[in-house]
Each structure stands twice: as structure tokens, then as C-alpha cells.
Amino acid sequence: MDIDESAVRKSGGIFGRRWWCLKALPGRFIDNMVEFAHKVEKLGKDDPRRITHSIKVGLTLSLVSLLYYCRPIYGGFGSSTMSAILTVVVVFEFSVGATLGKGFNRALATFLAGALGFGAHHLATLAGDKGHPAILWFFIFLLAAVASFVRFFPGIKARYDYGVLMFILTFCLVSVSGYQEDEILELAHKRVSTIAIGCLTCVIMSIFVFPVWAGHDLHKLIARNIEKEADFLQGFGELYFGTKGDTDISWLHGYRSVLNSKTAEEAMANFARWEPPHGKFRFGHPWKQYLKISAMTRQCAYRLEALSRSITSEMKEPSEFKMIITLSCMEISVELGKALQEISSAIKNMTYPFTVSTHIVNAKTAAEDLHRALEAITLDNTNILEDVMPAASVTSLLLEIIECTKNIAESVKVLACLAKFKGADLAILPEKQTRRLLRSGNIKPHHAENDSTHALIIEYAPSAMVE
Structure with a gap:
């Protein structure tokens, strides 16, 4: 049937091809709509909070839009309501911390820029009609240049970059509008008031209506990343040394998400600092310690990536050297996996990891047994390049992971003490x-x-x- 259709299409020339394309449009449209519906369903199932966030944004915009129709005795905001609407659009973020950070930046920047803009306009007025434009030009150039340079500081860039941008925008708007209009004070007052209303509405809606806490997400992400590494180590020994078939190796690539999580973790930690106390997260929670743990977790993940390559590259019968080190290496891998699993569980439950040291000691004992076995081994009639080097590389990586696990455990213990976990x-x-x-x-x-x-x-x- 397809051959006949293609033949007819070719015989019909350009008009035939266009006819067939036009005829296929309804089917393509239906297929695209079905595919889009599946994507929407998957997006909602992956994180249902996305749906509630979208509803909250729509509800907040609807409430703020009512300011345009509000006409009290002393007069309403009128067209200045657009500042409140724009504030909701740019300030309302997915998490509470991100919303608070942007709201604080926008409100403070608008207040300072409005006050300085009014002051610049007043000084320019004292200079007369001829000096007015020059004074305004000088202040706009000076403040815009200084504020743009301040953005290059890492601390400012991380937490106050948006506020500096709003400062430049508001100052220029108030200053230039003041040069064209006489009602500069009323303009600044309306802009500050509407932005404050927009920020306050966003904050209230974000905190009290199905809140999404960046700190809680960061806490779960760190625990989940460590758990993925634990799953890898617990399954690596049996898979690499051939004691278990590869029926389910979904855990093999779980560590890869750890390698790419740095940006998300830093953003969550930055947002978490803005959040008020909630749940078990008290005021002054040590969010920076989470970043230290995540850095050590990534160092461990780099070594797991090297171990993963050894699984995919070596698919032959085990050599004599590999059989000698099998038991010790498997014990090291399993004990390290148990240690990381204990650490992950301690973070999830916010408890002190008392028993993690036992697994690390067991791994070190297995490493000592491995060292003694290597001293007693003889390499006669052994192909060092093909038989010894790959297994020796795996052994070296496992020994490095012992130190990585120890560092992660120590950092988590520090976190437990600083955050006052249960049992700390x-x-x-x-x-x-x-x-x-x-x-x-x-x-x-x-x-x-x-x-x-x-x-x-x-x-x-x-x-x-x-x-």
C-alpha cells in the first residue's frame, strides 16, 4: 500500500505531493496533540507541585489585577498597577526562598532607587534649566557604572544581582521621568507602593498556600545522591567480579546525575538562606555544609565513573590475579555501599550516623587483607598488561573511595552537630x-x-x- 501511494505521489508531480501533505495534516495534528498530552501528563506526574505553582501564579495575578479597578476616595493606582503585575510575573518563583530573595531585592532596590532618583531630580532642579540635563546625565552615568561594576563581585552576583538590575532600571526611570514631569514624588510613591504590594502578595501566597521549600529539596537531593552512590557500590562488586548476572543494572548509571547537580545544589542553597524556619529546619540552618557534602559526593562520583568504565570495557574470563583479589574487593565495595547507605538514611531522618564508622573500619580491614594478599602474590606467566593492570586499577579506585567515604561521613557528622540532628x-x-x-x-x-x-x-x- 505504501509503495502504491509513493508511486501515485511521484506520478502526480508537485501537485500530487502537496495533496498528500495536505491530506496527512489532520493525522499529524492529532499525533502531535497526543504526544503533547503525554508530555504534560509526565511533567505533572514527575512533580505535582508544578501544577499547584501554576495555579498560585494565576491566582496571584488575578488578585493584583484588581488594584486597577480599585477606586478609593483619595484615588487609585490606575496605570501604575502594571508595576504590581510585572512584579508578580518576575518575582513569583517555584520555591519560597527564590520568591523571598527576588521580592526582597526588588522592593529594596525600588525604594533606594526611588529615593536617590528623587534626590537627583531635586539637585538637578537647583542647577537651573541649563544645568538640569547635565546633572541628571552625570548621576545616571555614575550610579549605572558603579552598580554595574558591583555586579561582578561573587557575593553580590549570587544573591543580589537581580536587585542591582532593578536599582539601575528604577533610578533611570524615576530620574528621566522627573525631568519630563513635575509630579516626580507621586510617580516614585506609586511605583514603590505597587511593587511593595506585588512583592507582599507573592510572599504570602508562596508561604501559606502549598509552599515549596528549597531547603527541603536540597536536603532530599543530597541524601538521594549519596544513596545512588551506595547502590552503585553495593552492586559493583558482584557485577564486576562475575558473581551475579546483570539482570537489572538500573543502578549502574544513577551516579551520573550527581556529576551534573552542582548548579542546582548551589541555587537551592542560595534560596534556602532566604527561607524562614520551617519543619525541622531552624533559623540559621547550616546550608553551606550541604555544599561541602555535595562537593565530596561529586569527588566520589568521579571515581565511580572510572569504575563504571571498567565494567563496560572488561567482559572476559577473570584472570588468576583478579580471582585472588575478588573477595577483598567485594567486601570493600559492599561495606562502602553500606556506609553510604547509612549516611543517606541519617540525612533523610536527620539522625546522627553512629554506625557508619563500623562499615568504614570493615572496609579498611578488607583493604589491609588485600594488601597482604598482593604482597604474597606471584606474577609468573601472567600477562601484566591485560590481566593485572585493569584489576589493579579497580583496586586503586576502591582504596580512594574509602577515603572519599570517610570524608563524606565526617562532613555529615559535622552537619548533624551543627543542625542538631537527633542523637547529635x-x-x-x-x-x-x-x-x-x-x-x-x-x-x-x-x-x-x-x-x-x-x-x-x-x-x-x-x-x-x-x-
């Missing part, structure tokens, strides 16, 4: 007691001769121990 007090208490005894002189550090080890000698003192 029990971990801090022994350290505080030790420091107190050191200050009182009841604990004396002892250095053994010709040895780098340290010991603490506790001298019994009832007065010091009773509290």
Missing part, C-alpha cells in the same frame, strides 16, 4: 566532657617515647567527676 548531643557530650577534664587537669596527655602514638591518662578525682 550524645556524640558531642563525650568530647565536651574530655575537654572539661583537660582544662581541670584531670586528664594528662601522655606521649610514649620513640612513638608517635598518644594516650590519655585519667587521674581519678571525685570532685571533678561529680557534676
Whole structure:
């Protein structure tokens, strides 16, 4: 049938081809609509909060638009309502932190720029009609140049870049409008008022109507990234050393999202600083510590990427060298996976990771066993390039991941103490007691001769121990 249609299309020339294209338009339109509906459905199922956010934006714009029809005794805002509508469009973001950050930037920038614009107009008026344009030109040039240069500072760029842009825009608008109109003060008052109303409406709607907290999303993202690395390590040993078939290797590429999450994590941390206390996240929550954990998690993910290449590149029978190191390497991989799983669970539940040290110690013990096995091995009649080097590379990467896991665990313990996770007090208490005894002189550090080890000698003192 397709051959006949193509033959008829060719025989009909250009008019035949156009006819067939026109005839196929309804079918293509229906297919495109069905595909679009599937995309919309998938987008909503991936994160239902997107639907509620869209509804909140529409509702907020509808409420702010009523200002145009509000006519009190002293007069309404009239066309200045457009400033409030534009404020809602540009300020209302997906998360509470992003909305608060943009709202604060826009409100503060508008207030400062409006005041400075009125002051510049007043000084220009004192210079007379001839000096008026020159004075305004000078102030616009000076403030625009200084504000543009300030945007290059990393701290300003990260948190106040939008506010600086609004400052430049509002100052120029008020100054130039003041040069053309006599009602400069009324213009500045209406602009500041409408923008303040728009920002306040966005903030109220964002916080009290199905709020989306950037801090909570960052918290879950860090835990999820560590969990993906744990899944990789727990399945890597059995897959690489051939003790399990590759029936389900969906975990094999999960770590890749960790490599590309830096921008999202930094944005979430920046937005989270603007958010008020909510849930278990108190005021002054250590959001910067999350970025330190994410940086160490990415360092671990780079090594997992190298391990992943070894799985795809080596698909042959295991060599004698590989069989010797199998048990130790598998134990290292499994213990590191358990440690990362424990860390991820501790972050999710906001508890102190007490048992993670046990898994790291087990991994180090397996590494020592591996070291002893390597010392006893003989490489006679062994192809070093093909048999030894790939397995040795995997062994080296696993040893590096031990240190990465240790660093992640230490950073999470610091986070638990700073954020006061459940059980963190029990971990801090022994350290505080030790420091107190050191200050009182009841604990004396002892250095053994010709040895780098340290010991603490506790001298019994009832007065010091009773509290």
C-alpha cells in the first residue's frame, strides 16, 4: 500500500505531493496533540507541585489585577498597577526562598532607587534649566557604572544581582521621568507602593498556600545522591567480579546525575538562606555544609565513573590475579555501599550516623587483607598488561573511595552537630566532657617515647567527676 501511494505521489508531480501533505495534516495534528498530552501528563506526574505553582501564579495575578479597578476616595493606582503585575510575573518563583530573595531585592532596590532618583531630580532642579540635563546625565552615568561594576563581585552576583538590575532600571526611570514631569514624588510613591504590594502578595501566597521549600529539596537531593552512590557500590562488586548476572543494572548509571547537580545544589542553597524556619529546619540552618557534602559526593562520583568504565570495557574470563583479589574487593565495595547507605538514611531522618564508622573500619580491614594478599602474590606467566593492570586499577579506585567515604561521613557528622540532628548531643557530650577534664587537669596527655602514638591518662578525682 505504501509503495502504491509513493508511486501515485511521484506520478502526480508537485501537485500530487502537496495533496498528500495536505491530506496527512489532520493525522499529524492529532499525533502531535497526543504526544503533547503525554508530555504534560509526565511533567505533572514527575512533580505535582508544578501544577499547584501554576495555579498560585494565576491566582496571584488575578488578585493584583484588581488594584486597577480599585477606586478609593483619595484615588487609585490606575496605570501604575502594571508595576504590581510585572512584579508578580518576575518575582513569583517555584520555591519560597527564590520568591523571598527576588521580592526582597526588588522592593529594596525600588525604594533606594526611588529615593536617590528623587534626590537627583531635586539637585538637578537647583542647577537651573541649563544645568538640569547635565546633572541628571552625570548621576545616571555614575550610579549605572558603579552598580554595574558591583555586579561582578561573587557575593553580590549570587544573591543580589537581580536587585542591582532593578536599582539601575528604577533610578533611570524615576530620574528621566522627573525631568519630563513635575509630579516626580507621586510617580516614585506609586511605583514603590505597587511593587511593595506585588512583592507582599507573592510572599504570602508562596508561604501559606502549598509552599515549596528549597531547603527541603536540597536536603532530599543530597541524601538521594549519596544513596545512588551506595547502590552503585553495593552492586559493583558482584557485577564486576562475575558473581551475579546483570539482570537489572538500573543502578549502574544513577551516579551520573550527581556529576551534573552542582548548579542546582548551589541555587537551592542560595534560596534556602532566604527561607524562614520551617519543619525541622531552624533559623540559621547550616546550608553551606550541604555544599561541602555535595562537593565530596561529586569527588566520589568521579571515581565511580572510572569504575563504571571498567565494567563496560572488561567482559572476559577473570584472570588468576583478579580471582585472588575478588573477595577483598567485594567486601570493600559492599561495606562502602553500606556506609553510604547509612549516611543517606541519617540525612533523610536527620539522625546522627553512629554506625557508619563500623562499615568504614570493615572496609579498611578488607583493604589491609588485600594488601597482604598482593604482597604474597606471584606474577609468573601472567600477562601484566591485560590481566593485572585493569584489576589493579579497580583496586586503586576502591582504596580512594574509602577515603572519599570517610570524608563524606565526617562532613555529615559535622552537619548533624551543627543542625542538631537527633542523637547529635550524645556524640558531642563525650568530647565536651574530655575537654572539661583537660582544662581541670584531670586528664594528662601522655606521649610514649620513640612513638608517635598518644594516650590519655585519667587521674581519678571525685570532685571533678561529680557534676
